Amino acid sequence: MARSGLLEVGAPAPEFTLPDQTGRTVELSSLLAEGPVVVFFYPAAMSPGCTAQSCHFRDLAAEFAAAGARVVGVSRDSVDRQGRFDQAHELGYPLLADVTGEVCRAFGVARAPGHLLPLRRATFVVAPDRRILAVIHSELRMEAHADRALDVLRRRAAAAG
Numbered sequence: 001m002a003r004s005g006l007l008e009v010g011a012p013a014p015e016f017t018l019p020d021q022t023g024r025t026v027e028l029s030s031l032l033a034e035g036p037v038v039v040f041f042y043p044a045a046m047s048p049g050c051t052a053q054s055c056h057f058r059d060l061a062a063e064f065a066a067a068g069a070r071v072v073g074v075s076r077d078s079v080d081r082q083g084r085f086d087q088a089h090e091l092g093y094p095l096l097a098d099v100t101g102e103v104c105r106a107f108g109v110a111r112a113p114g115h116l117l118p119l120r121r122a123t124f125v126v127a128p129d130r131r132i133l134a135v136i137h138s139e140l141r142m143e144a145h146a147d148r149a150l151d152v153l154r155r156r157a158a159a160a161g
Contacts (some may be wrong), residue, residue, distance in 0.1 A: 014106035019043035045085035067153035
């Protein structure tokens with residue numbers, strides 16, 4: 001891990017299994033079988049910043065699909081709250097409920113108990129071999145997460161092709 005606590009580029013992404021907003025179980029390895037995965041962590045569903053971040057990923061869904069990547073959001077919110085968040089904003093991708101915080105801790109985004117926000121806002125671009133290709137961390141620039149992740153995926157595709 002980096003000094004910031006976040007996993008670093010080149011590190012293996014931790015395997016996880018979490019319920020999505022419908023209660024369906026989602027595994028990182030299953031997602032990676034289809035190509036790269038963008039895993040973004042957000043502090044709280046329905047908050048203004050998290051809504052802006054999540055909606056920007058939604059708005060770029062076709063571009064992520066064209067890059068062959070899947071997008072998933074993760075927070076400590078319950079399955080029900082994730083479901084309401086998805087319904088309210090028609091996000092259209094898995095929102096994973098890490099209510100225990102285990103996955104958040106494994107990626108280094110969990111904050112100490114009592115902090116105003118339970119998670120650091122961070123995005124990880126994960127290659128099909130589970131290697132982390134990029135780490136994007138910005139608490140205030142909500143659109144930077146999707147924009148920079150998409151740029152990494154496009155550069156990766158250009159280099160391969």
